[in-house]
Each structure stands twice: as structure tokens, then as C-alpha cells.
Amino acid sequence: MKALVYHGDHDIKLEEVGQPSIQTPKDAIVKIVKTTICGTDLGIYKGKNLYMKDGTILGHEGVGIIEEVGDGVVNFKKGDKVIISCITSCGTCDNCKKQLYAHCKDGGWILWHLINGTQAEYVRIPYADNSLYKLPQNIDDETAVMISDALPTGFEIGVLNGKVQPGDAIAIVGAGPVGFASLLTAQFFSPSVIIVVDLDDNRLDMALKAGATHVINSGKEDVAARVKEITGGDGVDVAIEAVGLPPTLTVCADIVKPGGNVANVGVHGKPVELKMEELWIKNINISMGLVNSNTIPQLIKAVGSNKINVGSLITHKFSLGEIEKAYDVFLNSSREHSMKVIVAP
Ligand SMILES: NC(=O)c1ccc[n+]([C@@H]2O[C@H](COP(=O)([O-])OP(=O)(O)OC[C@H]3O[C@@H](n4cnc5c(N)ncnc54)[C@H](O)[C@@H]3O)[C@@H](O)[C@H]2O)c1
Ligand SMILES: [Zn+2]
Numbered sequence: 623m624k625a626l627v628y629h630g631d632h633d634i635k636l637e638e639v640g641q642p643s644i645q646t647p648k649d650a651i652v653k654i655v656k657t658t659i660c661g662t663d664l665g666i667y668k669g670k671n672l673y674m675k676d677g678t679i680l681g682h683e684g685v686g687i688i689e690e691v692g693d694g695v696v697n698f699k700k701g702d703k704v705i706i707s708c709i710t711s712c713g714t715c716d717n718c719k720k721q722l723y724a725h726c727k728d729g730g731w732i733l734w735h736l737i738n739g740t741q742a743e744y745v746r747i748p749y750a751d752n753s754l755y756k757l758p759q760n761i762d763d764e765t766a767v768m769i770s771d772a773l774p775t776g777f778e779i780g781v782l783n784g785k786v787q788p789g790d791a792i793a794i795v796g797a798g799p800v801g802f803a804s805l806l807t808a809q810f811f812s813p814s815v816i817i818v819v820d821l822d823d824n825r826l827d828m829a830l831k832a833g834a835t836h837v838i839n840s841g842k843e844d845v846a847a848r849v850k851e852i853t854g855g856d857g858v859d860v861a862i863e864a865v866g867l868p869p870t871l872t873v874c875a876d877i878v879k880p881g882g883n884v885a886n887v888g889v890h891g892k893p894v895e896l897k898m899e900e901l902w903i904k905n906i907n908i909s910m911g912l913v914n915s916n917t918i919p920q921l922i923k924a925v926g927s928n929k930i931n932v933g934s935l936i937t938h939k940f941s942l943g944e945i946e947k948a949y950d951v952f953l954n955s956s957r958e959h960s961m962k963v964i965v966a967p
């Protein structure tokens with residue numbers, strides 16, 4: 623089969639590789655129908671994370687059709703259409719019992735990180751019963767791909783960890799697909815002010831259409847000064863960091879008001895220096911973490927009933943044969959006016 627294989631920083635190649643097979647009774651083999659590229663894939667491509675092994679297939683998002691299941695899989699059978707969670711979880715370890723699937727003792731974020739991922743024609747999913755979700759007919763395949771990772775990440779690690787409340791003023795730094803997911807799902811809670819910050823004017827325009835009340839281009843304006851102006855000098859109740867760079871986290875700490883929350887979503891590759899001498903007195907919380915994807919069932923219902931329009935994130939479509947081009951288009955989002963790209967084998 624064809625798959626996109628990681629060989630090191632800036633070195634990924636579409637190659638012919640062997641097809642996956644069942645290795646344990648709880649595995650399923652899924653034929654990929656649609657997959658996509660995450661900001662984390664880009665980060666790793668650019669050299670942010672060191673744990674990937676040469677020869678691993680990339681990708682941790684996708685929708686597919688079950689090709690084969692192991693004898694121990696009870697919830698799925700050949701032919702079922704499924705959403706693949708970016709997090710693999712056994713469902714029975716101590717952490718899984720707390721729905722801390724990100725830290726499943728025999729799973730977590732392993733797809734393309736430790737085992738072969740979804741940017742391929744087929745993928746093996748361990749613990750299929752707990753790591754796959756049936757795709758209802760009222761959600762199209764491309765929209766459903768957003769539910770693998772981007773949507774639960776923006777919701778759980780941004781909005782829920784940030785404890786967005788009705789009437790809040792919030793800021794989202796980073797208007798990529800994950801920041802966008804925070805923008806869409808924050809609106810479940812009716813914040814009064816939603817400020818979106820990015821360097822890319824096209825993504826900021828999209829944010830305004832999707833419910834942002836204010837946008838700031840941090841390449842052209844002083845974010846802290848503008849946020850002060852918008853919030854009458856107070857700062858925001860919740861600042862969500864969805865980039866993964868030191869300055870975007872420190873600006874979140876600067877703009878959050880006393881008693882507020884900073885929710886870091888971005889995957890960082892470097893230490894971040896926080897001005898603790900100024901922050902200690904602010905009674906703020908700073909949260910961070912890996913998506914658990916335990917809200918996928920809830921989000922399937924919200925998307926299926928058109929409470930949020932995640933399909934609007936999809937700007938480009940490619941075949942698997944064109945996946946290297948798809949990376950280039952997602953990477954150069956400003957030039958290409960891209961947001962989320964769909965790749966179909
Ligand atoms: N915590 C988790 O479980 C989890 C899961 C998935 C993704 N992530 C992370 O979330 C982050 C966002 O992912 P994405 O898919 O939206 O990525 P993306 O690369 O598409 O989006 C990042 C956005 O940040 C903007 N940006 C870059 N530098 C900036 C700066 N200095 N100031 C303001 N904006 C800036 C870019 O223009 C882009 O729009 C990444 O770090 C990704 O690794 C975390
Ligand atoms: Zn991801």
C-alpha cells in the first residue's frame with residue numbers, strides 16, 4: 623500500500639510499504655477513506671519533537687471502513703464506518719477509568735508517534751473497541767475527520783480546561799484548525815467577547831465569519847495593548863494558546879485578568895520563561911495537556927445536529943498521491959489561504 627513515511631526533519635516521503643495486519647485480538651484494520659494533517663505533524667516535520675522513529679507512517683486523524691477485526695473486538699465488524707480517535711486507549715487501566723485516555727498505560731498518543739499512523743491506505747488500530755467511534759450517517763466523511771483530533775483538542779484542552787463561562791471575555795491565540803475548534807466550541811458557552819490572534823489575515827477573516835468579535839494580527843499590532851483596549855483595561859477571563867511557541871504562551875499570561883485561566887493547547891518544543899515575579903499575584907490558573915478525546919461522543923452529537931459548522935474548516939482536498947503537496951499547502955497557510963486539508967487515498 624501507499625503511505626507517507628517519516629525519515630527525519632523535513633524528510634517525509636510517499637512510499638510503497640507492507641499492509642498492516644492484526645497483531646492482537648483487540649486490533650482492527652481500518653481502510654482509510656479520508657485523513658488530514660495536524661499542526662503537530664507540521665511541528666514534527668519542522669523538527670519540534672524528537673521521539674519519532676525513522677520509518678514510521680505519519681498521521682493520527684481519519685475516517686475509514688473496518689476491513690478486519692481481531693477475535694476480541696466486540697463493538698465493530700467488517701464494513702462499519704468509523705472515526706479514528708487520535709488517542710488509542712484500552713478502556714480498562716486506571717487512567718482510562720478516569721477518562722484520562724491520553725495517558726492510557728498501553729496507549730495514549732501512539733498513532734504515528736510510536737506506531738504507524740493514518741496517512742496511508744490502511745492502519746492498524748489497537749484497542750479498537752475504545753479507540754474507534756461509529757460514524758453516524760448524518761455526518762459526512764470529511765467533516766467527521768475534524769472529530770479525530772482538532773475538534774476535541776480545541777474543546778477539551780482549550781475551552782473546558784479554560785473553564786469558559788457565559789459572558790466571559792476570551793482570547794484565542796492561534797487561528798489554525800485547533801484554535802478554530804476552540805473558537806467554535808467556546809460558543810457553546812456564549813462568551814461575550816472572543817478575540818482571535820494570528821499572523822495570517824486570511825485566517826483572521828475566517829475567524830470573524832465564525833464568531834470572533836475582534837481579531838488582532840500580532841505581526842502588525844501589540845496584542846497586550848489591543849486586548850486591554852477591547853476589555854476596558856481588564857484583560858480576558860480565559861486566554862487559550864493554540865500555537866505552541868514561547869511568545870504565544872507568554873502573551874496569554876500577560877493578557878489574562880486576575881482570577882482568570884490560561885489554557886495552553888499548543889505542543890511546545892522549547893522551554894518557556896514565564897514572568898513569575900508578575901504572575902504569582904494574579905490568582906490565575908495555567909492548564910495544559912494532551913487531548914483525551916473523551917468528548918468525541920458528545921461532539922459527534924453536536925456536529926450531527928449542526929450546532930457547530932466544522933465542515934467550514936476544510937479548504938483544500940488532495941489524493942494520497944498528492945500528500946506531499948498537501949503538506950506544503952497546509953504549511954504555507956497564509957500563501958495558500960488554507961485551513962484544514964483533506965487527503966483521500
Ligand atoms: N494538546 C494537544 O493535545 C494538541 C492536539 C493537537 C494539536 N495540538 C497543537 O495545537 C497547535 C495548533 O495546531 P493547528 O493544527 O491549529 O496548527 P497550525 O500550524 O495550523 O496553526 C497554528 C497557527 O498559529 C499561527 N501562529 C504562528 N506563530 C504565531 C505567532 N507568533 N503569533 C500568533 N499566531 C501565530 C499560525 O499562523 C497558524 O494559524 C499546534 O502546536 C499543535 O501541535 C495540540
Ligand atoms: Zn493532532
Ligand SMILES: [Zn+2]
Pocket residue numbers: 711712713714715716717718725726727728729
Ligand atoms: Zn488504558
